Amino acid sequence: MRKLILIIYVLLCCWGLVSAQVNVHGNIEHSGLFGVDDKSLGAVYDFPYLNNTYLSVGLDSKYIFAGVRIEAMPKPLQGYDAQFAGAGVGNIFVEGKYKWLDITIGDVYAQYGSGLVMRLYEDRALGVDNSLRGGKIVVEPYKGIHIEAIGGKQRVYWNCYNSAWGWDYTKGAVVGSNMELQIDQWSQKMTDNNIRLMVGASYVSKYDPKDTVYASYNPPMIYNLPEWTAAGEVRSKLQIKNWSVLVEYAFRAGDPSADNMFSYRHGEALLLSASYSIKGMSVLTQIKRSENMSFRSDRMLRGTAGMISYLPAFTTTHTYSLASLYPYATNMNGEWAWQAEARYTWKKNTLMGGKYGTTLHLNLTHVRGLGNQWFKVSNDPYYTDIHLNLSKRLHKNWWINAMYMYQTYNQTIVEGHGDLIRSHIFVADVKYKINDNITMRAEAQYLYSHHNDHWIYGLLELSFLKCLTLSAADMYNIDGENYWQAGVAFQMKGHRLQAGFARQRAGYNCQGGVCRYVPAQKGATLNYTYSF
Amino acid sequence: MKKYLYILSLIFFAACQVISPEEQIIPIDQSITENTVLLVEFSGVGCVNCPLAATQAQQLSAAYNNLTVVQMHPKSNPFTTAMDQYDYTSLAADEYYKYFGGTASTPFPTGVIDFTPFGESYFIDYTLWGEQIIKQLSQTPKADFSLTTLTNSQTRQVSITISDLTEQLPSGSKMILWLTEDSIVGAQLMPDGSINMNYIHNHILRQTITDIWGETPANTEKQYVVPQEYDINNCSIIAVLLDENNRLLATRHSRLNPLTDIPLTFSVNNIGMITHDTTIVIDQVQLNPISGKQEMQIEGMMIYNGTFSVIIEREDILPQDQFCCSGRCINTNSEKVQELSFAINGIAEWYAHFVAQKSGEYKITYILNAKSINPIKLTVIYQYNID
The missing domain is CATH 2.60.40.10 (Immunoglobulins)
Incomplete structure (x- = not known):
């Protein structure tokens, strides 16, 4: 690792001498918690200060780009796997671009299509960083042709420190290739008629050395596990003026793993999406069927570690607290998911639009398990989200956002325990601009559950001079559970400092179907970010 | 260029191993x-x-x-x-x-x-x-x-x-x-x-x-x-x-x-614990108020959790019944050798009542067998005198 850093440093210095114009950018992010024991909440801390810190620095010039990210988590925040504890270089790369060729050496990310066979990304809130340490080549030899190849060893916590140069391919590797053809770029007629057609194909293969996994002990028998497993995907997207249709199909060869109880069955996913949008209106509908599509670089891993593939959730990521009380996580074993969404904006100075315009957003999401035949669904609903959202500016200084949501959440399927929860959620979010320097925002939310689990939530926020924000919120359960928080945030010139004190219930932090469990906590929080 | 593309495609398509169903589970040697x-x-x-x-x-x-x-x-x-x-x-x-x-x-x-x-x-x-x-x-x-x-x-x-x-x-x-x-x-x-x-x-x-x-x-x-x-x-x-x-x-x-953890303990009233082969002489005839008969009796206690057996060997055929009891009496038959089994959970009474038609000496051997003890032979000589 030290050798790699030294080489990159030397290269950068050389390039710095050659090129007079190097832009430096980056950011610092620090999140910390001074925990306070609360036995009634189940929050007990054996260390006074838990924190995650990230420092990213990027150097850009005309042909060369480089970056490094240093991570320090001596005692990670709760909900992050204990194996994240430690400090070091989490990401480092050098990229060279010249005309139609782009080469990256170091830690690389990529996404092919919707990510059904490969999505390598970083999401700190989820504790996900599944980059490959190796290299990536992107070739665009002609307009409309995009070819990409990638290869390396996947990052799993701090495994990059297990060998001298930062990777050990004897322990596993991932290779991938992707090609996309933008056909419309070869046809002037298509371009003139506002028709865009893309066809693409991807292929990913992983090398995972055999593990000894017992199928039985008497007599002793083990699974004969494949060392090479591949997945492929084809996709096409057609856009004609305001219409857009996307088709994606992915197939994965048999990959016995801890996720699927060492089944040798293949996996597949089909995604169909159609949308129509014009100014002031958009409609989207999409459907997805996935089965046994967990694809990891290490077959024995669980949770969010070592994932190569990604299955989009088709569910809305809500920002309102009660609406996000029960977030859905994509079921790796298989599911049918359907989503329809419509958005309409009445123009200002119309009957429905009023003086400033009105936007209505309707979303319907339904997820079920797989049935005993390909086109059939199971009797168990996994998740339903029907919500209607109204956004309106009532007055020069008044804005309102109101939402009604009906939700069903199969807690057993998603969390491994619990029941089928049905809820009605009502949200009113009002913003009032008192003057040019002070803005007030208030939220009121109510959740009625058929499970007799009713919640009330209130938030009050005051912003001063666009740089200082005071907030206080409380979430109260009819059974007497009370979770509150208060905080202050200050931002100026790229700096943002936020401090607060909170008593928080356990829950899930989800983004795009990937979730991280966050245990209940109480204490003072400190967050600082700076971008330069 | 074509040659390199061909090789590359071979590499990529070769990077997939499919295991046939009959080879999915294989035996493994162990040295424990x-x-x-x-x-x-x-x-x-x-x-x-x-x-x-x-x-x-x-x-x-x-x-x-x-x-x-x-x-x-x-x-x-x-x-x-x-x-x-x-x-x-x-x-x-x-x-x-x-x-x-x-x-x-x-x-x-x-x-x-x-x-x-x-x-x-x-x-x-x-x-x-x-x-x-x-x-x-x-x-x-x-x-x-x-x-x-x-x-x-x-x-x-x-x-x-x-x-x-x-x-x-x-x-x-x-x-x-x-x-x-x-x-x-x-x-x-x-x-x-x-x-x-x-x-x-x-x-x-x-x-x-x-x-x-x-x-x-x-x-x-x-x-x-x-x-x-x-x-x-x-x-x-x-x-x-x-x-x-x-x-x-x-x-x-x-x-x-x-x-099976508690060894069988067996005792006879007025005699004490029987832990090894023992001979007892019973020479007192007693009137059983319930049966109204003159009986030779031995009575005692057992402490055990489990099943034990008793083999009864008679030198003479008894004209009347004898009972072997452990909480529940079993009517002995007239066979010269008889084996009975009892299950006890804790404490149980043990008694044998003997009745004969005429005075005389009668010898009966009881062989007690339980998991936690060596067999114990109890020889009882009944000196029956009802004249």
Whole structure:
């Protein structure tokens, strides 16, 4: 690792001498918690200060780009796997671009299509960083042709420190290739008629050395596990003026793993999406069927570690607290998911639009398990989200956002325990601009559950001079559970400092179907970010 | 260019291995030693995949005698929240769990083998237990000892004996004793999402008999009373020997078996305990107020849990009946040799009443057989005189 850093440093210095114009950018992010024991909440801390810190620095010039990210988590925040504890270089790369060729050496990310066979990304809130340490080549030899190849060893916590140069391919590797053809770029007629057609194909293969996994002990028998497993995907997207249709199909060869109880069955996913949008209106509908599509670089891993593939959730990521009380996580074993969404904006100075315009957003999401035949669904609903959202500016200084949501959440399927929860959620979010320097925002939310689990939530926020924000919120359960928080945030010139004190219930932090469990906590929080 | 593309496509398409159905499961050679291994299974009633791990543990336990399995339910993990009136959590489970780095968000099911981390973490996914346990079973034993238990079902007292302890143990070693219980019927969330109210929980850690982190190991005998709330017939004592770094040196388990732990004690009124071959002369004829007959009698007590048999041999055929009783009388027949079986749970009366038509000397031999004793021959000479 030290050798790699030294080489990159030397290269950068050389390039710095050659090129007079190097832009430096980056950011610092620090999140910390001074925990306070609360036995009634189940929050007990054996260390006074838990924190995650990230420092990213990027150097850009005309042909060369480089970056490094240093991570320090001596005692990670709760909900992050204990194996994240430690400090070091989490990401480092050098990229060279010249005309139609782009080469990256170091830690690389990529996404092919919707990510059904490969999505390598970083999401700190989820504790996900599944980059490959190796290299990536992107070739665009002609307009409309995009070819990409990638290869390396996947990052799993701090495994990059297990060998001298930062990777050990004897322990596993991932290779991938992707090609996309933008056909419309070869046809002037298509371009003139506002028709865009893309066809693409991807292929990913992983090398995972055999593990000894017992199928039985008497007599002793083990699974004969494949060392090479591949997945492929084809996709096409057609856009004609305001219409857009996307088709994606992915197939994965048999990959016995801890996720699927060492089944040798293949996996597949089909995604169909159609949308129509014009100014002031958009409609989207999409459907997805996935089965046994967990694809990891290490077959024995669980949770969010070592994932190569990604299955989009088709569910809305809500920002309102009660609406996000029960977030859905994509079921790796298989599911049918359907989503329809419509958005309409009445123009200002119309009957429905009023003086400033009105936007209505309707979303319907339904997820079920797989049935005993390909086109059939199971009797168990996994998740339903029907919500209607109204956004309106009532007055020069008044804005309102109101939402009604009906939700069903199969807690057993998603969390491994619990029941089928049905809820009605009502949200009113009002913003009032008192003057040019002070803005007030208030939220009121109510959740009625058929499970007799009713919640009330209130938030009050005051912003001063666009740089200082005071907030206080409380979430109260009819059974007497009370979770509150208060905080202050200050931002100026790229700096943002936020401090607060909170008593928080356990829950899930989800983004795009990937979730991280966050245990209940109480204490003072400190967050600082700076971008330069 | 074409040639390179062809080679590249070959590489990519070759990078996929498909295993035919008949080759998916293959045999493996094992070399198991006398080493003992401890699997601590962390589980919870609200954990949907925990029954799968429990099945895995059960299969391993059945296949390998030197494996000791203990299931712990730590309170600090939300999967252990009780779903019915039974709470399987314990302070000790929580203490060990936190020591291993367990938190509220540690995924379940999981396990720890030999109190030892493998790689970065103590916790091992249940799909890897088999491989790691068999590896450990193939290692050279670091230490050894014997564990025996003797249980009195009446008093619920268990005598726990540690013996043959390896002499040269690392300084700072300790011995922990646990009480575990099997066959507890209660609620459990199952992999299909249903709740099985009649799930059978096994290997549950109930109590630590020593301190949570044990005491100085020694060849010793310890007395322990099993609390009333646990079914003594389903309990086991687990002994865990740790080194100064809390890594396992050896472990043993002993199932409490009150049915056979108490040796048969047999006594005759006015004679005393019969522990070896004995001859008794009965020369007093007594009137039985119930039957109204002149009888020769011997009466006594037995303390036992189990089944014993008695062989009755008569030198002379008796014209009248004789009874052999242990709580329930069995009418003896006129055969010269007769074998009877009795089951006793605790204390029972024993008596033989003899009636004959004429005065004389009658010799009857009773041979008592029970699991915990050598056969005892009781010869009774009845000097019957009704003239």
